[in-house]
Amino acid sequence: MPDAALRPANLLIVDDDPLIIQAIARALNGLGRLRFATGGREALALASTEPPDLLLLDAQMPDLNGLEVLRQLRERPDTRDLQVIVITSQSDDATEQAALELGAADFLGKPVRPAVLLARVRTQLRLKQALDGLRQQATLDQLTRCANRHVLMEAIEREWARALRERQRFSLLLLDVDHFKRFNDRYGHLAGDQALVTVAEVLRQCAGRPGDLAARYGGEEFAVLLTGADREGAEAVAQCLRERLAARALPHEDGVNGRLTVSIGAASFGPDCHGWSDQPTGPVPGGHAWSANLLLNLADQALYEAKRRGRDQAVFVRIELDSGTP
Template structure:
């Protein structure tokens, strides 16, 4: 099979397809996204039959195709053949482990090669396991289950580094990573991506009046209200820095983002946190800048951030405690 071959006529998702956003965020031990890479259709079919009932199974018939798929949306685990034309599995594995986006994805070699040297080469390339063909369904299921469990545990530990220590919402690092990931996904799907940047109004005066401990408590309460009102599991509320927060809303057009921003503004005001030094209200309020865009090749995530920041500045300049927004395509 030559390098130009793409997907196989099997009842599994094609590489050109993308998992629905809601499905891609399903959690739990029984649901994962597996990528099977083999140049022989019969081998892919065998693994598909083993896993398709419990997992979302994708397929690639050559190394380059596998690498391209993984750069778009990394799977949870890869089952990889060693002997393939043009680029063998060992080289594919090395490239996966060299890239930060796919470095943590476990790779299991499934191959007809049985020599100890081949197994050593596979492990040195970065694989977590080595299974010989023909596979025993019970054995390969057990090993995949074990490595998926280990990956979830590692992911959980890593996720602790993405939580803001004060407020408990996502931190700036998590937000930046999510923005890059959702930008790629939205560009691939032709979906609108919305961003909200918000600032607690006159927060310096709040700290001056009530002290930093009460100021910290205020930020915690505001963050809790933002997170509680996100609505969808794939929406993200994050602390962007100081008293500034950000919300990322995938698959959301400007009208929906403006509505969500107004909902958040009202939710924070309804907390009724006293603010004696505010010039606009007797309680803590927020100003919000909103923007939305369907990502294209001539745009970047930085432009989305810049547009949202401009709208936040506009909201502050217009009197604070309000929402201002723009669609980048129409700005």
């Protein structure tokens, strides 16, 4: 019987016996998209290319047994939290305990009883759906559906460390809607909310590459994190943002040029940066700790400078990696 509350799911069924795969697939028919693997290595590859909502994993397989597959999945960031049901003909306590300790959500003995399997799979899919909802709430800004500040701060720390380790480029843009208080005062708070949604849409259009992150930093302020992007990359994204927002032509009679605009401050760094350019506030004082927070502060200073210069523009700073710290 179809479960109305259950969204179509993506399931991966792994067993070295094609007949068992067929039996499981028949039992789960109608739950969504089913993919199959007949070995442990193939299962790992499929799971990391496109993590399923639920993995049904045979414990005994010749190339790589199910528990080893599970252990390796737990070590990889993209598959660490996968929901897994282990299915085995060896339903002894030790195997069951090992599977559960590796974070298996459930454990089923063979032969598989279709109705029981279906009931247990549905339970796991319901849990996964609820978890996805909670994750979204914890990471997305409710109004704009951009990443929230918490996700942004974690990403900045992570990318900062990675950029230092791998000598990668990395840029951060901060955006602030111009004269937004006046916008709210003239058009009302709901129109203000809608304007923020529009800015967020434009942000996602211009920063849509893998590794880009568009986030609401707070109030009428947004941030864009661009991994692998130098100052030229940051300039291209800033230009895209300003042009696309201009194309939306949101009226703002008390704003700059009669329409809604943003000011942008950007900080970029990477091994090929040689000193500052267009620096708004002078060099970083000696002894100041270089950190992800400093990068944020620099972008903020650049933003302040963009405001000071008349708004509706972008100001860029670069950080040199090769002299002193970092």
